[in-house]
Amino acid sequence: xxxxPLSYILFVSIALFFIGMYGLFTRRNMITMLMSVELMxxxxxxxxxxxxxxxxxxxxxxxxxxxxxxxxAAAEAAVAIAIIINLYRxxxxxxxxxxxxxxx
Amino acid sequence: xxxxxxxxxxxxxxxLSFIVLGLFGRRYIRTASGTVxxxxxxxxxxxxxxxxxxxxxxxxxxxxTYRQIIPFKFEWxxxxxxxxxxxxxxxxxISVMMLVVVSFVSLMVHLFSLGYMKGEERFATYxxxxxxxxxxxxxxxxxxxxxxxxIFWELVGVSSFxxxxxxxxxxxxxxxxxxxxxxxxxxxxxxxxGILVLAFYGGTLDITELIHRLSxxxxxxxxxxxxxxxxxxxxxxxxxxLVFIGGAGKSAMFPLHIWLPDAMEGPTPVSALIHAATxxxxxxxxxxxxxxVFSMDAAVMQLITWVGAFSxxxxxxxxxxxxxxxxxxxxxxxxxxxxxxxxxGVAKIDGEQxxxxxxxxxxxxTHAFFKSLLFLCAGAVIHFVHSNxxxxxxxxxxxxxxxxxxxxxxxxxxxxxxxxxxxxxxEEILTAAWHSNKLVFGIGLFTAALTAFYxxxxxxxxxxxxxxxxxxxxxxxxxxxxxxxAVLAVCTIAAGLIPFAHYVSADxxxxxxxxxxxxxxxxxxxxxxxxxxxxxxxxxxxxRSAKFAAAAGGLYRGAKRKFYIDELYLFVTKKxxxxxxxxxxxxIDRNIVDGSMNLLATVTAAVSNRIKGLxxxxxxxxxxxxxxGIAALTIFFIYLWK
Numbered sequence: 001x002x003x004x005p006l007s008y009i010l011f012v013s014i015a016l017f018f019i020g021m022y023g024l025f026t027r028r029n030m031i032t033m034l035m036s037v038e039l040m041x042x043x044x045x046x047x048x049x050x051x052x053x054x055x056x057x058x059x060x061x062x063x064x065x066x067x068x069x070x071x072x073a074a075a076e077a078a079v080a081i082a083i084i085i086n087l088y089r090x091x092x093x094x095x096x097x098x099x100x101x102x103x104x
Numbered sequence: 105x106x107x108x109x110x111x112x113x114x115x116x117x118x119x120l121s122f123i124v125l126g127l128f129g130r131r132y133i134r135t136a137s138g139t140v141x142x143x144x145x146x147x148x149x150x151x152x153x154x155x156x157x158x159x160x161x162x163x164x165x166x167x168x169t170y171r172q173i174i175p176f177k178f179e180w181x182x183x184x185x186x187x188x189x190x191x192x193x194x195x196x197x198i199s200v201m202m203l204v205v206v207s208f209v210s211l212m213v214h215l216f217s218l219g220y221m222k223g224e225e226r227f228a229t230y231x232x233x234x235x236x237x238x239x240x241x242x243x244x245x246x247x248x249x250x251x252x253x254x255i256f257w258e259l260v261g262v263s264s265f266x267x268x269x270x271x272x273x274x275x276x277x278x279x280x281x282x283x284x285x286x287x288x289x290x291x292x293x294x295x296x297x298g299i300l301v302l303a304f305y306g307g308t309l310d311i312t313e314l315i316h317r318l319s320x321x322x323x324x325x326x327x328x329x330x331x332x333x334x335x336x337x338x339x340x341x342x343x344x345x346l347v348f349i350g351g352a353g354k355s356a357m358f359p360l361h362i363w364l365p366d367a368m369e370g371p372t373p374v375s376a377l378i379h380a381a382t383x384x385x386x387x388x389x390x391x392x393x394x395x396x397v398f399s400m401d402a403a404v405m406q407l408i409t410w411v412g413a414f415s416x417x418x419x420x421x422x423x424x425x426x427x428x429x430x431x432x433x434x435x436x437x438x439x440x441x442x443x444x445x446x447x448x449g450v451a452k453i454d455g456e457q458x459x460x461x462x463x464x465x466x467x468x469x470t471h472a473f474f475k476s477l478l479f480l481c482a483g484a485v486i487h488f489v490h491s492n493x494x495x496x497x498x499x500x501x502x503x504x505x506x507x508x509x510x511x512x513x514x515x516x517x518x519x520x521x522x523x524x525x526x527x528x529x530x531e532e533i534l535t536a537a538w539h540s541n542k543l544v545f546g547i548g549l550f551t552a553a554l555t556a557f558y559x560x561x562x563x564x565x566x567x568x569x570x571x572x573x574x575x576x577x578x579x580x581x582x583x584x585x586x587x588x589x590a591v592l593a594v595c596t597i598a599a600g601l602i603p604f605a606h607y608v609s610a611d612x613x614x615x616x617x618x619x620x621x622x623x624x625x626x627x628x629x630x631x632x633x634x635x636x637x638x639x640x641x642x643x644x645x646x647x648r649s650a651k652f653a654a655a656a657g658g659l660y661r662g663a664k665r666k667f668y669i670d671e672l673y674l675f676v677t678k679k680x681x682x683x684x685x686x687x688x689x690x691x692i693d694r695n696i697v698d699g700s701m702n703l704l705a706t707v708t709a710a711v712s713n714r715i716k717g718l719x720x721x722x723x724x725x726x727x728x729x730x731x732x733g734i735a736a737l738t739i740f741f742i743y744l745w746k
Contacts, residue, residue, distance in 0.1 A: 021731065025724050033723075100721035 015034040016043035030084050030094045034077065041073050108121070108158070108175035108195055114151045114203060115242035117144045120237035129228025138221075141235055142214040148242070149211045152203040159200045160607050169613050172312060173197045174248060189309055192248030197608040198392055198465055199310050199609050202245040205472045206382050208417045208595075210238045212588035213377040213496045220373055220487055230270060230371070239265035241382050245389065246375035254529035255597070257295065260383050267378060268370040280366035287363040302397075305329040305339055311393065319396040319453075326400070337403075339498050344404040348391065348411075355387025356438045357445060358415040362670055364438055368430035374487055375430060377478030380437050381472040388444045388468055395461060395610060407664075412445025415546045417669070420554035424561065425664040427494045429482050433475070436518065439551060441463050446548070449534040450540035451610060451658070458610030463532030466604040470525035473599050474628070477592040480550035481511040483564055484581050484589065490522020494562070498569040506586055508567050510593040515563045517596045519556035519631045522624075525600030531624050532605075532686045538623070548629055560638035561649075568643050593742030635647040 035051025039096055045066045088094050094104030121144035129137045159173075188703045214234060221230055225437055240259035247253040247349035264283075294318040299309070306314045306325050317325040318340075349360075354362035367379050378384070391398055391408065398404060415743030416439045423435035444464040451460025484507045501508040517524035520531070530552060537545040605615040641649040662668065 024727055096723045099723075 006050060006054045013043045013046040013050070016040075016046065028095050028097055030080075030087070030096055033059060033096070034084070036075070038073060040103050041069060045069055107709065108155065108173060108193075111155050111193060111195065111246070111488050112173060113201075114148045114155070114207060115239050115246065115693055116147045117151075118237075118238035118242065120144060122232050122239060125228050125232035126438060129232055130226070131227060135227065137231045138214070138218045141231035142211065142218065144235065145207060145211040145214045145238065148238070152200075152207040154266045155195070156200050156204050159195060159660075160197075161570045169611070170197050170607070174312070177248070178330040185309065187253050190249050191252055191523045192310070193246045194248035194311065195246075198389065199245050201465065201469060201608055202389060203242065205469060206238065206241050206245060208446050209472055210234070210241075210380040212476065212480070212592055213373045215584050216376075216483065216684030217373045218587045219585035220483055221371060222582075226270070226582075230267075233263055233266045233690075234271070234374075237267065237378060237383070241386075248311055250303065250311060250314065252297060253311075253393075254292075257292065257350070257386065260378075260453060261285065261292065261354075261388065264288075264367070264383055267374040270371055270374070271369070272370065275368040280363075280369040284363040284367045287360055291350050291360050294353070295350020296345040298348075298350060301343035301346065303338060305332070306345070315394065315396045319575060320402060320596050321400070338401075340397075341404055341514055342402055344394075344398055344401055345407065347394065347403075348387075348398075349353045349402065349577040349712045351387030351389070352411060355441045355445070356415075357387065357411050358418055358440065359669065361415060361419070361438050361521065363675060365426075365431045365434045365666070368428070368434050368490075368492075372430065372479060372483030376476040376483065377433070380475040380479050384437060384441060385444065385472070386470050386717070388441060388448065388464060391448050392443070392461065392465060395448070395451075395455055397609075398448075399451070404570065407449075409446045409541065409544055412442045412447075413450055413544045414442070415439070415727060416442025416446065416551045417547050417554075420551045421663050422552060423558040423664050425660060428492045429485070429494055429497075429562060429566065430479075430492055432558060433478055433482060434448045436478075436559065437475055439555060440467070440475065443470055443530070443533055443548065443551070444471070446544055447536055448538050451740040453610050457539075458615065459532060459605075461610035462605050462608055462615055463529060463536050466532055467526075467529035469489070469604065470517070470529045470596075473592055473595040474514040474524075474526055476520070476598055477510055477589065480585075480589055480592065481514065484585055487581060487585075494565045497566045499567070501567040504567075506589060507581075510589040511563060511567065512617050513593045513596050515559045517600075518559050519635060520552055520627055521556075521601065521631060521635075522628065523597075525596055525645040527597070527624075527628070528600035529604075530627065534627060535623060549660055551629065552627050553630040553634040556634035557638050560635045561642050564642035565606070567623065567672035570645050 018098050020036045020039030024033050025040065027036065048062040048066045048069075052059065053071065056062070084094050088101055091098050111529040121141045125137050125140060129140075133140060159170075173195040175193055175195060177190055179188050180191045181189040182190075214231070217230065217234070217431065221227055224230060236711075237260060240256050240263055244253060244256035244260060247256055257705075263286040265281050268284050269277055271277045302314060302318075303309045305328055305644070306317050308314055308317070317323050318329065320326060321593075326340070328476065329340040329343070330338050334342060336602055337345070341473075351357075353360040364379060369377075398408070419435040419439035419442060423432050423439065426432045426435060444467050447460040447464035447467065449460070451458055451462075451464070484504065485497065485500065486492055488500070488504060490498070513524065517526035520527045522528075534545060534548050534552070537548050641652070665671075
């Protein structure tokens with residue numbers, strides 16, 4: 001049953017998290033940045049499920065958390081995309097470097 | 105205990121008038137404002153007379169003594185089981201007497217102003233202020249608690265300030281209002297401290313209770329106060345002196361009198377109401393209110409006597425030289441209040457020795473009538489001549505017959521000629537002084553002669569002397585102006601015939617007084633002589649008064665400049681207080697108090713100026729800080745946190 005050790009799964013999750021972080025720091029396109037954030041969220045989801053499975057097989061708390069996070073991520077994506085659309089309408093661009101109206 | 109519930113409406117009606125006129129007067133009620141105010145006051149006057157009738161003739165007396173009745177009392181501020189401030193209404197002979205005086209004179213002034221203030225831009229505001237003043241004064245009279253007295257005391261001060269500064273476009277009126285407010289405020293500081301000392305030792309602010317505790321020499325509160333000392337005076341003396349300073353400020357006693365002559369910048373009916381009949385006698389009323397406590401301290405009573413006598417004399421001398429008719433009347437007010445003060449000072453609490461107390465109250469009563477009559481007559485004259493200066497007047501007796509007659513009656517009353525009211529009250533005062541202190545009696549006698557002189561100087565200068573140059577363009581005045589003159593003139597004649605001592609005395613028991621003809625001969629003869637001198641000097645235009653003034657030399661010049669007391673005050677404030685206290689205080693305020701705040705602001709601004717570059721507007725930079733922070737926290741909690 002436990003053919004795959006926990007550390008393998010954690011490795012995947014960490015890789016996914018830092019890929020997302022790298023994307024968030026390097027990309028200037030907001031949609032790509034949003035996708036990177038989703039990647040980071042999903043790495044957390046993997047962690048939750050894995051720890052639930054390996055440490056507390058009789059409970060479902062980690063799985064429930066995952067379901068919540070997916071739901072909230074969907075809502076967050078909707079809000080983020082709405083912001084991006086509005087930004088595009090006013091700036092004709094979705095490059096974060098162009099949105100500097102509020103800086104000092 | 106009979107029902108005196110309606111008494112509460114006596115002050116509330118003018119308050120109502122103030123609120124209604126203050127809110128709606130200028131825009132909606134306009135010229136009807138005067139009628140509204142006068143009607144409210146009519147109600148108050150009727151209720152006051154009812155209260156007086158009920159108290160003095162129906163149920164005020166038990167076992168031949170007028171007692172105190174407290175129809176209202178409720179706890180206003182509760183601090184602890186021992187300390188609380190109550191609001192109460194007190195009914196006793198002097199408060200009922202004052203109720204009648206205040207509401208009646210106020211009614212007369214309301215009526216007179218209908219004509220006098222007609223066509224003024226701020227007519228409604230004027231009546232609103234009059235309502236406020238009347239409310240405060242009636243409240244002051246009825247207060248049964250020292251703190252309540254203090255609240256109303258300040259309220260009359262404010263309304264006096266507002267009315268003196270009524271012609272606020274005139275710089276002199278503004279200055280006068282400010283002066284009156286600051287001088288009385290300064291005195292009120294003493295009053296407040298005095299109240300607090302009394303309350304601290306007496307353990308209560310309730311007047312009845314305080315008097316009860318402090319007027320018996322065996323009570324623990326009295327012993328505590330009489331033994332505690334500070335700078336050589338006992339706590340009792342300090343408290344009473346401080347309270348008296350408050351009273352002296354309001355009553356324009358030397359040396360706090362400087363505001364009263366300037367207060368004549370207000371409309372003349374206001375001077376009649378506030379600065380002649382009611383507010384300025386508040387100090388006398390206060391001393392009378394706390395009289396049983398005052399009479400426990402002979403030194404303070406001496407102080408009151410001498411301050412009163414000196415003010416009476418000083419003001420009378422100054423009044424002889426002034427040429428502005430309202431200022432003459434102002435100084436004569438001060439002089440008459442001095443009379444009341446020294447009458448109180450020579451009195452004791454019980455029986456025959458309480459004559460001075462009764463005489464002071466009697467003089468307060470009669471003075472209210474004849475002095476407000478004098479002021480209203482002066483108002484009518486000023487209305488006719490459009491000037492305050494004596495030199496612009498003369499020969500008005502044919503143009504203003506009614507005013508002339510009323511003024512003559514009032515002058516005879518204030519000069520103490522029988523059978524006018526002033527004679528009776530002044531006789532009582534002089535008798536009281538004779539039995540107590542011969543020197544004070546001498547001052548009183550001399551002042552009485554001076555009073556007769558300067559009042560008739562005024563009378564002859566206004567109504568005789570030269571022929572009038574004024575053509576009669578608008579007549580003597582409207583009916584609403586003549587009616588109060590006539591009513592007050594009748595009161596001036598009749599008020600002295602009231603057997604006042606039967607109703608008001610220091611211990612509540614009726615007092616038998618009689619006018620000793622042999623005794624009264626001296627003051628009356630002196631007054632008549634003074635009147636004859638005034639007649640010789642001023643009835644026709646001549647050089648005699650000028651020659652006399654030249655002969656008096658320095659005394660005349662000093663009196664004309666009011667003995668340089670104003671200049672002295674200015675010197676003390678400008679040359680001593682401002683550079684030595686004001687400027688250092690201002691320096692501390694600007695450099696230390698403001699400086700520390702400014703330093704805080706400067707440091708904040710400098711720091712934020714340095715770090716504002718962090719707000720770069722780069723989303724990814726923010727994300728980096730965020731992750732960096734999380735990483736730092738993680739490292740901290742995993743490796744460093746034990």
